[in-house]
Amino acid sequence: MCELVDLTIVLDAIEDHPRVFPKGAIEVLQDLNWTTFSEFSEKMFDLLFQVGKADLSVGRIYEGHVNALILINTYGSSQQKQRYFSEAREGKLFGVWNTENPEDGLKITANYNSKGLFLKGSKTFCSGALHIDRPIVTAKTKDGVQMLVLNLDEQNALQEDWSQWDPIGMRPSVSCRIDFTSFEIFREEYLGKINDYYKEPHFSWGAVRFSAVQLGGAQKIADTMLQHLQKTHRSKNSIQQMRIGKVAILMETGRLWMERASNIENGRDINYSDDHRVNFSNMMRTMVLELCEKVILLAEKAVGIQGTMKSHPLERPIRDLRVYLKQAGPDAALAQVGNYTDNRKTYE
Template sequence: MDDVDVTLGPGSPSDLAAAISRSARAADGFGLDIDATLAWVRAVGPDVASASHSAGWESLAAAAAVDVAGARMLEPHVDALQILAQAARADAVSTDAVPGEDATWGVFAAEGRGVSVRAREHEGRWVLSGTKPWCSLASHLSHALVTAWTAPDERRLFAVDLRAPGVHPHTGPWVSRGLAQVVSAPVDFDDAAAAPVGNDGWYLRRPGFAWGGIGVAAVWWGASLPLTEALARAAAREGADQLAAAYAGEADAASWAARAVLTDAAGRAGRGVDAPAVLAHRVRATVAETADRIASLAEQALGPAPLTTDEPFARRIADLRIYLRQHHGRRDLAGLGRKLVAS
């Protein structure tokens, strides 16, 4: 890597992670120009999706080290490709659910108060109706995997052409200062055609659900790496005091702990684990706390100047803090506790 080390295994970063970093740096408008970034995502996505856990998570981290929003566009596309591949191996997806290589994918699985999407069979085909919240880039993507309720207590995953009749993406509200260009707004479905991917509950119960969650954590860690490097550079400046060294040391130790957790998770995922959901909860909690702490250290140590005069630094801080809200703090820790009690 040119600037940061995203290695999660012995030796150097994977060839794929190195290539992802180079290509992201070379891409015009990476992370800022949505169409250009999605073209890049479409080109590199299959390689990342088919990589080992270690190489795949390194690649997501490498993209985030270049630009957080760029990695935010890559991660769900890779997740969708992996889900479709898992469904194909399980003979749980029809060929009409998988478009050509020109597709760009989102995964819309969030639920919100007062809104929901229902799936029903109508004249021999499945259709979706209702409103799905938090659908990132729905106005720009070609396809999405969408969860919908098929019964009061069962959800199923469906592949949807976002440009087909009956699909109506909202353009807002989205006033976020972080990830400002990655609009996450509702989508209305009005008897929109959908192709089932797996049976009821398959999406949430498969081990790949945990690995996708850890992939997000890898992005959080990668996004924090340039902040750790900025603290190290500040500590190395002439006249830097002991406090600058302490900030750099704390950030480095925290980042190393997150790296160790991701490395261990990659090994366990490769060997197979009995409780992948517990592992994912542990990893996400550890990495989210680490990335948030490193952002705070960077703000404290470097002061207001880079936040007000260094656009890439200020955008990285804002983007990372919004992305970290995908971890729900104490609520996710409570979920981990419940899983531990149940097991």
């Protein structure tokens, strides 16, 4: 892993409020140059892990920024890459907003009173809200789904809808609903071709990135548990040492999965076909989900009722991680692992 940077100041400065964007924390990451595309190569998983350890809400926003720049690098034209990577260096914040309600999904429509193109509908769980300068959104057309990199600099008509965002955790990710109806778009904002967003292995591979953030959150819980037991002089108890040992094994397991993901990401594992890469991603997100749930359970047992107090440093990271683990389709991902293995007729 890369050299650890003390991000304690990031956590301490974040207000646990569902409508307050963690501006100061993002500025810290920008000052570290962690928001520029050139930083994502060898160190990407370590950076995601470290930010997740500092604060999962910031990690969610940061992962969306990373995801957006990777999509631009994968599907963007040379002009788009030059423009958007430059804007990221200048401090523009990117994100990816794909989730929507079926009855109000985002569509591209033509305005017959002019030659312009406009959006109709909304996106939900828009992490970062209108603090995101260049969100990538997916919008339906008659031919399929098109990605767009929107410019929000001068779109003052948009409003944040908080009616669907008041969760128990991940509150500062400010993941509200945004209605884009009558928002004008331009051809140069189109990213890639129709249905590129869902192309494999890139679509499924995104799960390894949010898994790295979640593992960072689990590490925060593990460290906080250990610090509590040491402070209360309970770490030498044999039962507590068994719990400490189990958590240590779980976190080492997570680091090994991250290392393997990094090897695949950077071409050091040539045995991975696209199908194998998708399968690895499904395995990793499944493993990380189970691993994090076990870390939470062990920490709760080790600390007890004190860890549920809002004044205790364990309460918030557990609450945040429980919410962040609610990623879409966990059962489907596990079933796909089973189907992949069944088709190969071997576990190797």
